[in-house]
Amino acid sequence: MSVYLLHGLRPWLFQRLSAIYILLFSVYIGYSFAAAGGINYGLWREWLFDPPKTIAVGLFVIALLIHAWVGIRDVILDYVHNTLIRVVAFTVVMLTLIASGLWSAKILLISVVI
Amino acid sequence: MKFSVYRYNPEVDKKPYMQEYELREIQPGLMLLGALLQIKDTIDETLSFRRSCGEGVCGSDGMNINGINGLACITPVAGLKQPVQIRPLPGLPVVRDLIVDMEQFYQNYRDVKPYLIVDDPMPEVELPQTPEQRDRLDGLYECILCACCSTQCPSFWWNPDKYLGPAALLQASRFIEDSRDQATEDRLAALEGPFKLFRCHSIMNCVQVCPKGLNPTKAINDIKKKMVKRAL
Numbered sequence: 001m002s003v004y005l006l007h008g009l010r011p012w013l014f015q016r017l018s019a020i021y022i023l024l025f026s027v028y029i030g031y032s033f034a035a036a037g038g039i040n041y042g043l044w045r046e047w048l049f050d051p052p053k054t055i056a057v058g059l060f061v062i063a064l065l066i067h068a069w070v071g072i073r074d075v076i077l078d079y080v081h082n083t084l085i086r087v088v089a090f091t092v093v094m095l096t097l098i099a100s101g102l103w104s105a106k107i108l109l110i111s112v113v114i
Numbered sequence: 115m116k117f118s119v120y121r122y123n124p125e126v127d128k129k130p131y132m133q134e135y136e137l138r139e140i141q142p143g144l145m146l147l148g149a150l151l152q153i154k155d156t157i158d159e160t161l162s163f164r165r166s167c168g169e170g171v172c173g174s175d176g177m178n179i180n181g182i183n184g185l186a187c188i189t190p191v192a193g194l195k196q197p198v199q200i201r202p203l204p205g206l207p208v209v210r211d212l213i214v215d216m217e218q219f220y221q222n223y224r225d226v227k228p229y230l231i232v233d234d235p236m237p238e239v240e241l242p243q244t245p246e247q248r249d250r251l252d253g254l255y256e257c258i259l260c261a262c263c264s265t266q267c268p269s270f271w272w273n274p275d276k277y278l279g280p281a282a283l284l285q286a287s288r289f290i291e292d293s294r295d296q297a298t299e300d301r302l303a304a305l306e307g308p309f310k311l312f313r314c315h316s317i318m319n320c321v322q323v324c325p326k327g328l329n330p331t332k333a334i335n336d337i338k339k340k341m342v343k344r345a346l
Contacts, residue, residue: 007307008306008308008309008310008311008312012312073308079272081272081273
């Protein structure tokens with residue numbers, strides 16, 4: 001498993017960079033919802049229809065998936081010592097994250113098409 | 115004053131157990147090592163522990179005192195919660211009572227090549243440093259390898275054979291920062307990978323317990339910064 005999927009420095013760095021983006025995005029989206037007086041369907045559609053915002057949401061999903069991967073990978077590396085169980089755990093997490101990513105992509109693409 | 119001390123002699127005992135001792139008279143300013151010696155001299159000569167200099171320089175008497183690692187010789191007994199729970203350093207195999215097998219710890223220390231590596235021909239006399247270059251080693255070279263930090267680190271407990279631990283990484287940093295060392299590139303490359311350095315999650319237990327007041331977490335973060343610079 002290519003040294004536990006991409007070695008040490010890269011995942012660590014991606015974890016930090018994705019954290020920064022997640023933080024900035026959360027503050028921004030929280031602020032714009034608050035400024036609009038709360039979340040409503042129209043506002044949510046605007047977030048998905050406006051292309052720059054669609055991209056921002058898409059990047060947020062990617063950042064979240066990367067962040068989740070590195071975090072769970074760290075927990076597995078720390079606590080799971082049996083190679084077989086570790087490989088199974090990595091695979092389950094990976095498949096779940098990929099499925100979540102594809103699902104998010106589908107929602108975002110549909111929002112663009114419609 | 116009451117003490118509860120971890121006892122285990124693998125030749126006799128099936129399981130470790132805690133033994134209670136009581137010292138009637140406590141001299142003012144008594145250190146925990148003094149109390150242990152008093153117990154050994156007057157109550158129970160079979161109690162085993164390491165000690166040498168008795169003043170926080172050699173690092174022999176690292177032990178777990180009321181749950182926190184420290185050197186018995188510089189820990190005043192006054193102020194310790196009673197009964198004082200004394201256990202061996204966690205995460206290393208117990209040889210007997212408070213004596214642990216430090217082999218894994220030393221193995222990790224050796225792994226970071228804790229010596230100057232110079233490829234150029236050595237000068238006749240010495241390798242000079244500017245005062246500023248020398249200052250960069252402050253906070254790194256003072257480590258006495260007592261193992262208090264590494265054995266208080268959960269990442270070291272879970273993967274002692276793969277994660278180097280704060281003590282060894284502090285020494286890695288000490289030679290990476292050294293202006294005279296010419297193996298910086300190799301040293302940084304050797305620490306890449308998911309385990310050797312990157313099991314550190316900056317929980318700073320090492321900083322909290324270091325009897326010499328050093329900061330291994332900062333040293334580890336400095337190494338990470340150097341690795342990022344090297345990669346870019």
